[in-house]
Amino acid sequence: MFGLSKQIPTASLSMEGGMHAYKDCNGCGVCTLSCPVWHQTHNVTLTLRGRVGALKGGASAEDLKESLIACVLCGACASVCPMGIDTVGMTIDLRRILNLKGESPLAICLSKDEDYCPDHAPDTVLQGTDFFLPGRRLRSNFTILNRLKKHLEIEGVCQAMDDGSDIAEAIEAGISLSNERIEKFVYPLRGAKRLIVMEGILHRYLRGWLPGVEVMGLGIALLNRKEIRAALTDRDFYVIEARGYNGDYDNMVVKYDLVRRETDCLMNLDLMRAAIPTGASGIQGPFGLGAVSPREQARWMLEERSFNRVVLESLDDIESFKEETKVPVIHVSELYPV
Amino acid sequence: MNNDQLTIINDRDGDLMAGSREVENTPCDPIGPDSLKGIPRQQTKSCRWDGTGWESFARVLEREGILLKEDRPTCSIYLSDSGGMAHGLPHGVVIASSAEQISRILKEAQVHGIPVKCRGGGLTTEGESVAFGGLLLDMTGMSRVLSIDEEEMTVRVQGGTYWHSLAEVLRRKGLDYLSAPLNMTASIGGTLSVGGIDINSPRLGCSADQALSLQVVTPTGDIIECSESNNSELFDGVLLGYGQFGVITEATLKVRPFTPITMHYLYYKSLGTAIRDLFMLARNDAADYMGILTIMDRAVNLLVAFDSDERENDFSARWKRRLKGHGEMGFGARMFGHYLLRPWRIQEALYLLGRKKALMPEFNPCHHMQGDKIVDRTVVFSRAVWKFWGGKQMVIPDLATSEEKFVEAVERGNLVCRKYFSRYTLYCVGIKLLGNPRRYEMSCIPPDAEDIAYGCEFEPILDDKTYSNDYLQSFKNEIYDIGVELGTSYYRFGGMMKGYIRRVFGDEVVDRHLAMKRAVDPAMILNADVIS
Numbered sequence A: 001m002f003g004l005s006k007q008i009p010t011a012s013l014s015m016e017g018g019m020h021a022y023k024d025c026n027g028c029g030v031c032t033l034s035c036p037v038w039h040q041t042h043n044v045t046l047t048l049r050g051r052v053g054a055l056k057g058g059a060s061a062e063d064l065k066e067s068l069i070a071c072v073l074c075g076a077c078a079s080v081c082p083m084g085i086d087t088v089g090m091t092i093d094l095r096r097i098l099n100l101k102g103e104s105p106l107a108i109c110l111s112k113d114e115d116y117c118p119d120h121a122p123d124t125v126l127q128g129t130d131f132f133l134p135g136r137r138l139r140s141n142f143t144i145l146n147r148l149k150k151h152l153e154i155e156g157v158c159q160a161m162d163d164g165s166d167i168a169e170a171i172e173a174g175i176s177l178s179n180e181r182i183e184k185f186v187y188p189l190r191g192a193k194r195l196i197v198m199e200g201i202l203h204r205y206l207r208g209w210l211p212g213v214e215v216m217g218l219g220i221a222l223l224n225r226k227e228i229r230a231a232l233t234d235r236d237f238y239v240i241e242a243r244g245y246n247g248d249y250d251n252m253v254v255k256y257d258l259v260r261r262e263t264d265c266l267m268n269l270d271l272m273r274a275a276i277p278t279g280a281s282g283i284q285g286p287f288g289l290g291a292v293s294p295r296e297q298a299r300w301m302l303e304e305r306s307f308n309r310v311v312l313e314s315l316d317d318i319e320s321f322k323e324e325t326k327v328p329v330i331h332v333s334e335l336y337p338v
Numbered sequence B: 001m002n003n004d005q006l007t008i009i010n011d012r013d014g015d016l017m018a019g020s021r022e023v024e025n026t027p028c029d030p031i032g033p034d035s036l037k038g039i040p041r042q043q044t045k046s047c048r049w050d051g052t053g054w055e056s057f058a059r060v061l062e063r064e065g066i067l068l069k070e071d072r073p074t075c076s077i078y079l080s081d082s083g084g085m086a087h088g089l090p091h092g093v094v095i096a097s098s099a100e101q102i103s104r105i106l107k108e109a110q111v112h113g114i115p116v117k118c119r120g121g122g123l124t125t126e127g128e129s130v131a132f133g134g135l136l137l138d139m140t141g142m143s144r145v146l147s148i149d150e151e152e153m154t155v156r157v158q159g160g161t162y163w164h165s166l167a168e169v170l171r172r173k174g175l176d177y178l179s180a181p182l183n184m185t186a187s188i189g190g191t192l193s194v195g196g197i198d199i200n201s202p203r204l205g206c207s208a209d210q211a212l213s214l215q216v217v218t219p220t221g222d223i224i225e226c227s228e229s230n231n232s233e234l235f236d237g238v239l240l241g242y243g244q245f246g247v248i249t250e251a252t253l254k255v256r257p258f259t260p261i262t263m264h265y266l267y268y269k270s271l272g273t274a275i276r277d278l279f280m281l282a283r284n285d286a287a288d289y290m291g292i293l294t295i296m297d298r299a300v301n302l303l304v305a306f307d308s309d310e311r312e313n314d315f316s317a318r319w320k321r322r323l324k325g326h327g328e329m330g331f332g333a334r335m336f337g338h339y340l341l342r343p344w345r346i347q348e349a350l351y352l353l354g355r356k357k358a359l360m361p362e363f364n365p366c367h368h369m370q371g372d373k374i375v376d377r378t379v380v381f382s383r384a385v386w387k388f389w390g391g392k393q394m395v396i397p398d399l400a401t402s403e404e405k406f407v408e409a410v411e412r413g414n415l416v417c418r419k420y421f422s423r424y425t426l427y428c429v430g431i432k433l434l435g436n437p438r439r440y441e442m443s444c445i446p447p448d449a450e451d452i453a454y455g456c457e458f459e460p461i462l463d464d465k466t467y468s469n470d471y472l473q474s475f476k477n478e479i480y481d482i483g484v485e486l487g488t489s490y491y492r493f494g495g496m497m498k499g500y501i502r503r504v505f506g507d508e509v510v511d512r513h514l515a516m517k518r519a520v521d522p523a524m525i526l527n528a529d530v531i532s
Helices: A018-024 A036-041 A048-056 A062-070 A076-080 A087-100 A105-112 A135-139 A142-153 A165-173 A179-189 A200-209 A218-223 A226-230 A242-247 A249-263 A294-302 A315-324 B054-063 B072-076 B099-112 B163-171 B188-194 B232-238 B271-283 B309-318 B328-340 B343-363 B377-389 B403-420 B469-486 B495-520
Strands: A130-133 A157-159 A194-197 A214-216 A236-239 A309-312 A329-331 B006-010 B016-020 B092-095 B116-119 B135-138 B145-149 B154-158 B175-177 B211-217 B223-227 B247-257 B261-268 B289-295 B299-306 B398-401 B424-432 B452-460
Touching (some): A018 A048, A048 A062, A048 A087, A087 A200, A105 A165, A130 A142, A135 A142, A135 A165, A165 A179, A165 A200, A179 A200, A194 A200, A200 A214, A218 A249, A236 A294, A309 A315, A315 A329, B054 B099, B072 B092, B099 B116, B099 B135, B099 B223, B116 B188, B145 B163, B163 B175, B163 B377, B188 B247, B261 B271, B261 B328, B271 B299, B271 B424, B289 B343, B299 B309, B343 B377, B403 B424, B403 B469, B469 B495
Parallel strands (some): A130 A194, B116 B135
Antiparallel strands (some): B154 B247, B175 B247, B211 B223, B289 B424, B424 B452
16 A cells, blocks of 8 residues: 555544534534524524434434435534534534445435446556646536636646545545545645645545645635736625635635735625535535525525625536526636636 | 432531431422522422323324424434533424414413423523423524514514524624624524623613514414504513513514624723722713623623724723723733732632633634724624533523622622632623513512613633532522522523522512413413423
8 A cells, every 4th residue: 555544534534533523512503503504494403403412312323314414514513613523524424324324315326326436546646746636527617627727837736637526425425435545546645735626525634634735725726826816806706615614714714804805805704704605515416415505505695795796616606606696607717817 | 328318508617518418398309409598498400291191282283284303313402401401301392483383383282281392592501491391392493584674773583583693684784783692592582581681781771672573472372463562561571571471483673783893801800899890881871882701700801892983982081091990911910919929829820811811812803803893793702602601511690680789799609609619700791771661570680770780690610620410500509599688680580490589579479470471371381480
């Protein structure tokens, strides 16, 4: 193997880790306030707060199936939890247990999905300092992908051959991954100083697997460039990719706040400065298992806001916003010509 | 020795001794001893309802198409409240969806004699929102902001809505509510039922006083709109009524333009001095927000804040110099001198320093600031509350008194805190009274208060230490006993506080309310354990 096993945090990919975090919960319920499932359903049993309460009362993962499947793993709950509980890790661990018991509709659907290729990784080892991992959705949009590559090439960032989108999907569905697959994914990235990763759910794992490597979302990577920030105005509604932002809240809240102050643009942040997700990145949607309507989320974000343009970090969100507004909806890479 | 026989007796010096004694002819109290001198121990824990009639009730709800969840995982969600000391499971849970649904439930509950407990954010601390059997009605299912009238400056909102969710909607229009608890997950219906105290309450009154009208489902299932001028008896019964006289399904509240606030901090070594300065500021309407927050009784912090530069300038010109508190530097120098002469208290000094170092950045996070103004005060304060004072058990007994009794009440409560805990916080705030409406009777508003009432919460910092429920209950009882002796009131009634209501208000008042309750709730099914 590649000598990486010591760097794979057992807590983040094993059942012994996160799920027991519910014991630290003090029941304050602040997580509920930023939860998109709560916002749309007003049903506490489908929220983290409900899951934790049920677990404290002895519930099993199977008891919580509906609630576990409803979660879009946006991580807003984690970003606002005063106890610092790894709420996302807890939900993922419970989904993994659910899958092991053969009770996970997400895993069942995903395994039937023709696009899901858990072993598609190439053997090629890329040499470079910084890599861009576009994810499945961006990889399929050649126009934007090429523009992004040109943007990022300026900074010496090249596209990774293996962007781990199958790993992201497996994690989300609670499907166990072999160490071989993880090591194959991680090995070429070891020499990197910086990884720009579109799939927000991968950030936490990459930080664990590759300590010392800076992992950031695509949006903040582009916004680091002055000319791109300069193209944002106070008439823009800027939609942050929620999983990456909420997963690194303490850093991101400061960075995006600087952008907001510099540009005066509106952002999809609630009063607690958690990023409001559309939920479109969740794997439930295509299988009709979602409790969150991305379009309703987009409507909520835009309600009572005044703007002339919507700027998105994630292409997953594009349909929802195009359906909800008549103003131009563009990708962040389109803010500034290459 | 049987645990139920364990009791803690106050000796003459106020120290604690553990011992045992037989208590004859009084029920055994599994929660804790009653520290009232000379008064027999009383049962403070609610008994589980025996379930008579539940099955037929459940079948009726099913026939009516009302989703009733009886599974253990769902019921477990509501096992306890923020107090974490009372635990009980309902027989079933309904997530509220409309006034009509609640009406049908209550009508059937009357027929079948099913206790119904309403719950919003579950932030009670004495088990008031815990169901010991029967039906738990989760009001947070009704969490929508229905309409905003910008001309009249009002909002219509469903009763289960969290104040924070309301703020999210109002902010988009540049508006804010008037006053609400510094806790984002308090629900509007729950708050209006008990009071709702903010640090602007010395100026704007309690949250219940900002309600203009309510839609209420009565215990017998009638859906009634009420206000000061329309069904006013019901309006006054429901506001500050602890859920006894109806379920608040909708409320029309006053709103105001949103403003960021500027904070000032003044530090005191003496509780009494700080409280007297709070009185002066409140009486003279000298600040928009004010309250006292302490680290034990060593560092007493008077917070004042302002909605506008004009108000702040007026405070600086007219009132600030009259205050006896110090700025941070001046207080720091005094504390340095104090501990220099008392080196054996170095641990306490280090604790104060560490606490201040951890707390202050939480009150000024850059992403919630606009220049030197706090933009989202409730988010900032509420997060700090949960981070630094929150825990699995929220032990916060309180006393609500008139101005005349407040210093004594706080100082006596402070001694109780010191006796039981090495680390604690006191939180004092005023409540502007709006005349003498009927709703103030038998509420958190003390009967002898005029113009402004005052409240103090006594909150031990439990950290990771484990205390027995007996110990915590003993502490709470000693605080509450002060209220009985001084003739004050409390913020909380119902649940484990039930035993205190007759002691503080007397039989005449309680019996009158009990008769009112029986008149509107013949089967005594709705949130009935406040006085029954």
